[in-house]
Amino acid sequence: MAEAGIRTRLLQSLKTILAPQYILATEEQLKPFECDGLSVYRELPMLAVLPCNTGEVCSILALCHELGVPVVTRGAGTGLSAGAKPHPQGLLLVLTRLNRILGIDPDAMTARVQPGVRNLAISEAASVHGLFYAPDPSSQIACSIGGNIAENAGGVHCLKYGLTVHNVLQLHGFNARGEPVTVGSGGLDSAGFNLQPLIIGSEGMLMVVTEITVKLLPLPQEVEVMLAAFDSVDAAGQAVSDIIAAGVIPGGLEMMDNNAICAAEDYAHAGYPRDAAAILLIEIDGSPANVQEQLQATREVLKHSGATSLKVAGSPEERALYWKGRKSAFPAVGRISPDYYCMDGTIPRSALAGVLNYIDSLSREYGFAVANVFHAGDGNLHPLILFDANIEGQLEAVEEMGGRILEKCIEVGGTITGEHGVGLEKIRQMPLQFTDAEIAQFHRVKEALDPDNLLNPGKNIPLLKHCQEYRALAADIEPNRLLPRLGQGQ
Amino acid sequence: MQDSAHILQSQVNDAVTEQRALAICGGGSKQFYGRQVSHDRLDTRIHTGITEYAPTELVLTARAGTPLAEIEATLLQKDQMLGCEPPLFGEYATFGGMLAAGLSGPSRPYRAAVQDTVLGCTILNGNGEILRFGGKVMKNVAGYDVSRLMVGSLGCLGVILEATVKVVPRSPAELTVAFTIGRDKAGALVNDMRRRGLPVTADCHDGDRLLVRFSAGDKEVARLPVQLDRHYSFVDWHRYEDDAFWSQLKNHELPFFTEGRDIWRLSVPAAADISSLIGNAHDVLTEWGGCLHWLKTEASAESVFTVMDACNGHASLFRQEVRGASDQVFQPLPDWHMTWHRRLKTAFDPAGILNPGRMYAGL
Numbered sequence: 001m002a003e004a005g006i007r008t009r010l011l012q013s014l015k016t017i018l019a020p021q022y023i024l025a026t027e028e029q030l031k032p033f034e035c036d037g038l039s040v041y042r043e044l045p046m047l048a049v050l051p052c053n054t055g056e057v058c059s060i061l062a063l064c065h066e067l068g069v070p071v072v073t074r075g076a077g078t079g080l081s082a083g084a085k086p087h088p089q090g091l092l093l094v095l096t097r098l099n100r101i102l103g104i105d106p107d108a109m110t111a112r113v114q115p116g117v118r119n120l121a122i123s124e125a126a127s128v129h130g131l132f133y134a135p136d137p138s139s140q141i142a143c144s145i146g147g148n149i150a151e152n153a154g155g156v157h158c159l160k161y162g163l164t165v166h167n168v169l170q171l172h173g174f175n176a177r178g179e180p181v182t183v184g185s186g187g188l189d190s191a192g193f194n195l196q197p198l199i200i201g202s203e204g205m206l207m208v209v210t211e212i213t214v215k216l217l218p219l220p221q222e223v224e225v226m227l228a229a230f231d232s233v234d235a236a237g238q239a240v241s242d243i244i245a246a247g248v249i250p251g252g253l254e255m256m257d258n259n260a261i262c263a264a265e266d267y268a269h270a271g272y273p274r275d276a277a278a279i280l281l282i283e284i285d286g287s288p289a290n291v292q293e294q295l296q297a298t299r300e301v302l303k304h305s306g307a308t309s310l311k312v313a314g315s316p317e318e319r320a321l322y323w324k325g326r327k328s329a330f331p332a333v334g335r336i337s338p339d340y341y342c343m344d345g346t347i348p349r350s351a352l353a354g355v356l357n358y359i360d361s362l363s364r365e366y367g368f369a370v371a372n373v374f375h376a377g378d379g380n381l382h383p384l385i386l387f388d389a390n391i392e393g394q395l396e397a398v399e400e401m402g403g404r405i406l407e408k409c410i411e412v413g414g415t416i417t418g419e420h421g422v423g424l425e426k427i428r429q430m431p432l433q434f435t436d437a438e439i440a441q442f443h444r445v446k447e448a449l450d451p452d453n454l455l456n457p458g459k460n461i462p463l464l465k466h467c468q469e470y471r472a473l474a475a476d477i478e479p480n481r482l483l484p485r486l487g488q489g490q
Numbered sequence: 491m492q493d494s495a496h497i498l499q500s501q502v503n504d505a506v507t508e509q510r511a512l513a514i515c516g517g518g519s520k521q522f523y524g525r526q527v528s529h530d531r532l533d534t535r536i537h538t539g540i541t542e543y544a545p546t547e548l549v550l551t552a553r554a555g556t557p558l559a560e561i562e563a564t565l566l567q568k569d570q571m572l573g574c575e576p577p578l579f580g581e582y583a584t585f586g587g588m589l590a591a592g593l594s595g596p597s598r599p600y601r602a603a604v605q606d607t608v609l610g611c612t613i614l615n616g617n618g619e620i621l622r623f624g625g626k627v628m629k630n631v632a633g634y635d636v637s638r639l640m641v642g643s644l645g646c647l648g649v650i651l652e653a654t655v656k657v658v659p660r661s662p663a664e665l666t667v668a669f670t671i672g673r674d675k676a677g678a679l680v681n682d683m684r685r686r687g688l689p690v691t692a693d694c695h696d697g698d699r700l701l702v703r704f705s706a707g708d709k710e711v712a713r714l715p716v717q718l719d720r721h722y723s724f725v726d727w728h729r730y731e732d733d734a735f736w737s738q739l740k741n742h743e744l745p746f747f748t749e750g751r752d753i754w755r756l757s758v759p760a761a762a763d764i765s766s767l768i769g770n771a772h773d774v775l776t777e778w779g780g781c782l783h784w785l786k787t788e789a790s791a792e793s794v795f796t797v798m799d800a801c802n803g804h805a806s807l808f809r810q811e812v813r814g815a816s817d818q819v820f821q822p823l824p825d826w827h828m829t830w831h832r833r834l835k836t837a838f839d840p841a842g843i844l845n846p847g848r849m850y851a852g853l
Contacts, residue, residue, distance in 0.1 A: 104701045108760045130685055152631045163629060165638070166606050170802075179826055186759035186802030188598060188781045191821035191830055192849070193647070194605055197638030219688040241546040246570060247659035287687035287708040348547055348629040378628030379547075418629035425767060426632070433632055437619045441838070444635050448833035461633065 003089060007046055010091065013067075013214055014049060017059045024048040024096075025339050031091055034078045036084040037139070040395060041424050045086030046073065052097040052173075054210045057346040060406050062178030064091055065454060071176070075115060075147030078139040080342055081423030083459055084152065084251060088117045093169050095146050098210060101125050105226025105458035109216045109241035110169060114187050115209055119153075122222075131216035135160035138420070152201030154419035156252040156326070157283075160379035161217065163419070165200045172211040174451045181196070181207050203421050204456040206449040220251070220285035224295050225319045228307040233372075235259055236278035239305035239353040239394065240376045243282070244349075248294045253377030254326050257356070260333070260384070267332035270325025271318070273309060274456040280307075280376065281326055329373045330384065335367070337386035341398045345409030346380045346418035358408050359383050366401045368394075380418035381409070400477060407432055407474055422460045430460075431467035432474055439464060491539030493553070495620060495651050496611075501532055502649065503618040505843045514845055515580025516555060516647035521592050521622060524644055524848045525819050535588050537651060540564055544628070548625055551654040554586025561585055565657055570654065572657040573602035575692075577740040581642035586650045592642025595740040596703070599778045600684075605641040608653040613640060613648035626654045639834075645845035645852055661691070661705035664668040665714055666735065669700040670726040673771070675699040677760050677780035679725070681765025686721060688714070692736055693779060696746070697771040701730055739777070742809075746775055746784070752812045754794055756783040758803030767797055784808070791818040820849060828853075 004098045022110055024030050034042045046069070047462045049055050054139050064071050069354045070090035077084055099116035106129035107443065111122055119140040122133040136155035137143055143153070147162045149171065161167070168182035183195040190196070204396050210470040218360065231234040236255055256264065257278050270277055284294045295312070313319035325332075326430055333340050347355050363370045369386045383405055386395045416422070416429040433441065442461045444454070462470065505512050510717040511529040511700030515521075535555040545568040552561055558578055561713060565571050576588045589611070594603045610624025613636075624630055624637035640650055671679060676695045680702065684688050689706035704714055718727055726783060736745045747753060760780035768774055773786040787794070795818075798805045804821035807813070823831065828850070835842070835853050846853065 019562075051589055105761075107678065109681065109684075110752075152635070154629050158629060162606060165635065166602075168811075175826070181830075185757065185804055186762070187804065188603065188755035189592070189594075189642070189780060189804075191806075192823050192827060193806035193834060194592065194639055194642045195830070197605060197635040202634050206634075218685040218687065244548060245546045249659065287689065287706075287710065289713055290689065290706055293707040344628045346625075348544070348627060350544065350547060350551070380627075380629045395573040413625070414627050415630040415632050416626045417632050418627070419631060421631055424635070430632065435621070438561050438621045438623065438633070440774070441615065441619075441621055441636070444837035445834065446632050449830060451833075467579060 003112060006069060010047060010063065010067055010069055013063050016045070016351075017056055017063070018049055022050040022052070022094050024050070026274050031217070033077070033086060036074070036079040036082060036258040037342050038080050038082045038425055040389070041082035041085045041090050043086050045087055045092035046427065048086070048092035050094045050096055050097050054098070057093070057095075057208060058174055058177075058178045058180070058208050060091070060093060061176065063175050065177045065452065068452065068454070070454050070457050071208070074120065075144035075150070075209050076247050078143040079151060079421065079423065080344070081417070081421040081425040082382050083421050083423035083456070085424055087457065096102070096144065097211075103209065104129060104216070107405070109218075110213050111183055111216055112211060112213050113363070114146055115144060115149070115210060117145050119143050119145055120147055126216050127219065130219050132219050133214055134167050134217055135164050138330065142403060145214070146209055149212060150198055150202070150204045151419065151421040154380065156254055156375060156376070157251060158375065160249050160251050164195050167215045168196065168200060168212060168280050169215055171196060171199060171209050171212040173209040175207050176224045176313070176454045184213070195207050197264065201421070202461045203423065203448060205460055206455065210396060210453070212383065220290045222288045223251070223285045223319065224291055225313045225322050225459040226284070226298065227272070227311045227313070227322055228280045228282065229273045229309040230278045230280070230306065231276065231308050233278040233356050235306045236280055239280060239302055239307065242301045242433060244297055246297050248297050249283070250282050250298070251285040251375060255279070255374040255376040256280040256326065256329065257372040259369060260329050260373045263336050264325040267319070267335060268325040268328050270321050276308065276466065281322055289336050289444040291312070317358065323453065326373070329371070333384045333386065338388040338390065340403055341385040343381065343383045343385070343405050344417050344420040345406050345414055346378070346479055347412050347414035349376065349379050351412035351414070355381065355408055356418055358403055362401050362404060366397055368398060368401060375418070378418070379414065402458060403429060403474065404477065406472065410466055424459060428470040428473070430462050431470045436464055436467055439467060492536060495614070496697040497652065498532065498534065498537060498618060499614055499618055500612055500647060502843070504794060506616070506618055506841050509841065509843070511843050513848070514590070514649050516584030516587040517580070518586055519578065519580040519583040520726070522590060525817065525851070527845065527847045529846070532649065534584065534649065539592070540723045541652065542845060545570060549654060549659050550657050551626060551652060552585045553652045554650050556585045558585055558588055561586045564755040566660070568580070569660045570657045572607060572655065574598060574604045574607050575601065575740060576604060579741055585653065588645065589641050589650050589653055590645045596694065596736055596777055599781065600691045600807065602768070603657060605638045607657075608637050608641055609654045609656055611637040611640055611653035613650055615648045616841055616844050620651065622665050624654070628656065638702070644849045646835060646849050649843065658674060661707070661713035662709045664703060664705045665711050666701055666703045667718065667727050667732070668730040669702065669722070670698075671700050673697065674775060676776065679722070680779045688717065689779045693777060694739055695776040696808070697774065701735065703736055719840070734736040750811050751786045752807060754785040755806045755808040756785055756798065756803060757781065757805075758783065758798070758801055762801035762803055764801070767794060791816065795821055817851060824848070
């Protein structure tokens with residue numbers, strides 16, 4: 001059937017499922033949905049819909065399956081890897097209206113929520129029971145739990161509390177045919193294969209999730225936040241390892257370099273020392289006795305690790321201010337540069353100094369300033385490359401530089417994405433981290449669960465025919481470096 | 491320490507050529523678990539060694555045939571441990587067996603499940619390809635999470651060759667307390683203790699009393715009796731001196747497990763009503779804040795599975811002492827779910843040579 005014919009049929013049938021105001025068809029209506037948080041990738045979908053219940057989602061998926069129309073599922077649209085970029089011949093399934101908290105069970109310490117519920121709203125609702133939902137990406141005020149599932153979102157408290165995958169118990173939803181599917185169970189494990197981790201982080205490519213049971217944790221009784229300054233990033237990096245070696249697992253352990261410190265300080269007035277080469281924000285939480293023991297141990301470590309100054313937040317307000325500086329680092333950098341490009345590699349902490357030096361050398365080579373914020377506790381780097389997209393050629397140069405940072409992450413034993421996902425953005429780096437045989441295995445997984453390739457096609461996993469080309473491009477840019485896995489197992 | 495990945499690979503390749511099924515086997519400590527199959531053995535114990543251990547990264551990488559006891563001893567030297575507290579079921583348990591069985595110990599709700607500890611793994615799929623997924627870092631979302639899919643797959647999707655796991659610091663001090671309280675009130679008590687910030691790391695109700703283990707720093711543990719007196723004066727409690735209890739529980743060495751009766755493992759929501767299955771209060775051991783029951787019953791498999799379906803849980807016939815080798819070991823899956831299982835099996839093991847039938851017939 002011709003494309004126009006499919007569009008007409010789809011539109012007619014959708015009108016039998018949804019009220020007309022929830023079917024978006026004109027360019028004007030579709031424009032706000034052309035991209036997610038990574039706005040350099042834009043595309044208008046054929047149509048977009050905003051269902052309000054699972055019955056509508058089910059009918060929409062069955063219809064798209066019948067017509068062979070691809071479906072891209074979208075939550076709040078805060079993703080940073082173009083995972084929710086619309087498909088030009090596809091339907092954009094926007095789940096923001098499925099935004100109800102279906103129930104909180106304080107005895108079981110769980111919450112049942114719909115995918116459009118904002119991440120922070122879960123913790124807010126749970127707080128009356130003295131509970132919270134642990135994963136807290138910086139976008140938590142806006143991002144939805146459905147998107148968190150799609151990307152396996154992290155946040156600043158992952159070292160102690162884990163990622164989304166560690167905090168979800170059960171998922172209900174639909175397969176690409178619109179048939180109901182449940183993974184996980186009401187208990188702490190499930191019968192058969194362990195499918196839940198396969199779904200979480202699959203970027204909406206294996207099923208559409210319409211209900212999530214998350215694990216809640218007791219709010220820590222006491223929280224202390226320390227701010228430690230260092231005159232080199234090496235010393236700050238070493239201090240992180242020393243803290244872990246002392247047996248302390250902080251709730252949060254964040255590092256910022258001087259560019260990030262200055263931008264955040266100008267924006268949030270958090271009390272960060274502008275002259276420091278690096279700061280660490282260390283949050284210790286738990287019972288009062290435990291917090292005091294760990295705080296003391298951390299103080300001792302930091303004294304020996306060469307911290308040039310050390311402050312413990314004296315009040316909840318000061319604590320919130322320290323975190324405000326960190327959590328607003330991205331918009332803060334956005335104020336000092338027309339555009340910035342946020343990278344998301346993860347490395348073993350021991351490789352930190354080498355990778356930061358490499359980023360510094362790239363910064364000079366390309367002429368772009370870089371501000372580094374770093375989930376130091378779990379090795380997740382977020383270099384922010386500052387540029388101006390209105391200057392011709394800068395975006396391409398920044399993407400190339402970003403690609404080289406990711407390749408360095410792979411070289412030192414890390415990964416191209418810690419928490420933002422591959423989407424379209426990092427699809428060219430996938431063949432550097434994975435062999436053709438591994439990528440072929442990913443495709444077979446996709447085919448097993450979505451045989452018609454209708455759910456978010458084209459994201460996350462590159463086509464095999466492009467892999468050699470991407471590897472060759474990477475080798476052209478930096479011919480002297482042998483990428484660690486290049487040429488293996490082809 | 492021995493790298494035998496390529497020997498295992500050629501054994502899998504031979505099996506594919508000859509259309510011969512393989513039973514993947516490590517130390518054989520969990521041979522009793524799952525459906526019984528009689529294929530040629532693929533012995534992972536030739537592939538051994540801790541290849542990397544970085545205590546300050548909280549990361550350990552080991553080959554599948556490495557004895558778990560060796561890994562635990564190595565971690566102990568640096569005051570670290572596996573947060574999932576895996577059962578050993580004998581001295582020969584291997585690292586690969588821990589991952590393939592995916593069975594977590596008493597600390598599971600409080601520290602981690604086996605799947606939570608896994609950061610990455612290298613597998614041999616049914617095409618004889620050596621594939622690496624995940625990595626050695628805490629966060630990694632590139633591609634689908636095949637590493638954690640492998641956990642608990644009983645070797646039906648691939649031979650685990652090597653894996654990297656996250657480790658945790660050991661707590662300097664521990665205290666076990668026995669509370670005289672009924673099973674029906676035990677879950678709420680544990681829940682209350684957690685919400686007060688008490689460092690619960692294990693719990694078990696045996697029909698008469700609730701044992702709770704606390705793990706934390708020396709000072710915090712020293713203060714615990716005062717806190718228990720303050721908050722729980724309505725319950726009789728006393729310090730429980732038998733430190734071996736928790737390892738006997740996880741390894742099924744308590745008398746409860748050694749009476750020669752069939753034992754079911756029920757994984758359920760904490761508030762699930764399983765009373766229809768319980769004949770005698772001493773025929774159930776309850777862990778995980780009420781989410782895990784070990785049950786001795788002569789009820790039919792169908793009736794156990796029906797109760798589980800009704801309460802959103804699942805059951806497995808964990809020890810088949812009386813019934814002998816049963817076909818119905820694991821909770822039957824709905825049709826759509828079995829379809830996904832079959833398709834995934836084909837995606838990883840198209841010739842169906844890796845542990846076929848160990849989990850479900852035809853898988």
